[in-house]
Amino acid sequence: MEKVIIIRYSEIHLKGKNRGYFERVFTINIEKALKGLKHEVHRQSGRYLVENFDESKTDEIVSRLEKVFGIHSMSVALKVETRMDLIFSAAEQVCSEKGTFKVETHRADKKFEFNSMQISAEIGGRLLAANKEIKVDVHNPQFIINIDVRENGTTLVFNTFFKGAGGMPVGTSGKGLLLVSGGIDSPVAGYMIAKRGMNIECIHFHSYPYTNMQARDKVIELVKILSEYAGGVKLHIVSVTHIQEEIHKNCNAEYMVTLLRRFMMRISETVAVKCGAQCLITGESLGQVASQTIEGINSSDSVVGNLPVLRPLCGFDKDEIIERSKMIGAFGISIQPYEDCCTVFLPKHPVTKPQMKVILEEESKLNVEALMDEALASEQILNL
Ligand code: ATP
Numbered sequence: 196m197e198k199v200i201i202i203r204y205s206e207i208h209l210k211g212k213n214r215g216y217f218e219r220v221f222t223i224n225i226e227k228a229l230k231g232l233k234h235e236v237h238r239q240s241g242r243y244l245v246e247n248f249d250e251s252k253t254d255e256i257v258s259r260l261e262k263v264f265g266i267h268s269m270s271v272a273l274k275v276e277t278r279m280d281l282i283f284s285a286a287e288q289v290c291s292e293k294g295t296f297k298v299e300t301h302r303a304d305k306k307f308e309f310n311s312m313q314i315s316a317e318i319g320g321r322l323l324a325a326n327k328e329i330k331v332d333v334h335n336p337q338f339i340i341n342i343d344v345r346e347n348g349t350t351l352v353f354n355t356f357f358k359g360a361g362g363m364p365v366g367t368s369g370k371g372l373l374l375v376s377g378g379i380d381s382p383v384a385g386y387m388i389a390k391r392g393m394n395i396e397c398i399h400f401h402s403y404p405y406t407n408m409q410a411r412d413k414v415i416e417l418v419k420i421l422s423e424y425a426g427g428v429k430l431h432i433v434s435v436t437h438i439q440e441e442i443h444k445n446c447n448a449e450y451m452v453t454l455l456r457r458f459m460m461r462i463s464e465t466v467a468v469k470c471g472a473q474c475l476i477t478g479e480s481l482g483q484v485a486s487q488t489i490e491g492i493n494s495s496d497s498v499v500g501n502l503p504v505l506r507p508l509c510g511f512d513k514d515e516i517i518e519r520s521k522m523i524g525a526f527g528i529s530i531q532p533y534e535d536c537c538t539v540f541l542p543k544h545p546v547t548k549p550q551m552k553v554i555l556e557e558e559s560k561l562n563v564e565a566l567m568d569e570a571l572a573s574e575q576i577l578n579l
């Protein structure tokens with residue numbers, strides 16, 4: 196009797212002719228997640244089986260797979276040769292000690308001498324006879340013993356389901372560049388886009404020495420969390436210190452954040468084009484803070500020449516974002532109190548409805564090209 200893990204996939208099966216491609220990427224992602232652990236992955240009519248692993252590592256394998264997008268659900272199962280006595284011993288092992296249950300059988304192997312009803316009845320009867328603490332309830336059972344008679348002479352027996360991360364396999368929806376601050380929102384935005392199958396790289400802007408090294412380390416930790424889901428992420432780190440100093444020195448203080456945002460978007464687009472990303476991604480949510488009004492968003496977007504800007508959190512409330520942040524394990528890091536560059540030189544009253552005429556006037560006091568080149572020259576790249 197061998198322990199195996201059944202992986203069921205979510206949307207992949209919808210992809211018609213592209214199915215082969217989706218499955219190949221999915222397989223690579225599963226292999227990546229299990230790297231360093233002994234195992235074999237086999238595809239078997241509409242599902243995958245992880246086999247031949249060290250049984251003491253079962254929990255670790257399941258928890259790694261819980262971060263692989265494209266997985267709908269998983270079950271830890273016992274695999275036996277298709278024989279009634281062996282199926283019964285497996286059922287006995289996965290059966291809870293007490294409570295109500297039913298047996299559900301799926302029989303792909305039509306040559307097996309019993310049909311699914313007969314198997315369920317036989318195994319259910321034997322389980323009842325062996326344990327007085329359990330009772331059958333076909334309508335509302337507390338647990339279900341699942342028996343899956345495969346075509347290859349083996350049967351899988353299980354009673355638990357683990358929910359998978361859902362979504363699509365990362366790598367099947369192109370690549371985007373995520374603007375990641377140390378805050379709560381942007382890591383969640385990255386998670387949501389990776390969940391739709393997009394590969395991501397990240398860019399972070401700092402104002403060292405106005406912001407400190409802990410702020411940078413915090414971002415690195417957040418990107419590491421993302422990379423557990425997105426399968427390895429590159430982080431571009433760019434200094435905007437001089438840009439902020441120049442805005443502070445020359446421009447209307449109320450436009451600090453607006454002008455800085457425009458620089459961030461321009462620099463991000465240049466980096467995105469260089470690394471082959473097809474869009475920018477931000478953690479903005481409409482109306483959440485002064486700079487996230489539709490006027491603010493418009494002002495940022497208008498400097499991006501050719502790429503779409505995705506804002507997956509646009510319609511989310513803060514508490515919905517926090518809930519997701521906790522779920523992915525980022526929240527505890529995001530709330531560490533280190534300053535983001537946007538809070539350096541922050542005016543008392545940042546403009547909420549920036550006017551394009553004023554923006555352009557203020558910007559004309561700066562040497563935008565030279566400041567961008569200087570910032571881009573500061574770029575460092577980390578592989579996380
Ligand atoms: P977050 O929680 O992601 O920091 P926020 O609610 O604090 O978002 P802002 O600070 O206005 O909002 O930032 C809006 C978005 O701009 C962020 O989600 C992020 O995508 C981008 N951004 C802000 N600061 C930086 C930074 N230092 N480096 C890279 N991107 C940034």
Ligand code: MG
Nearest residue numbers: 376377378535
């Ligand atoms: Mg922020």
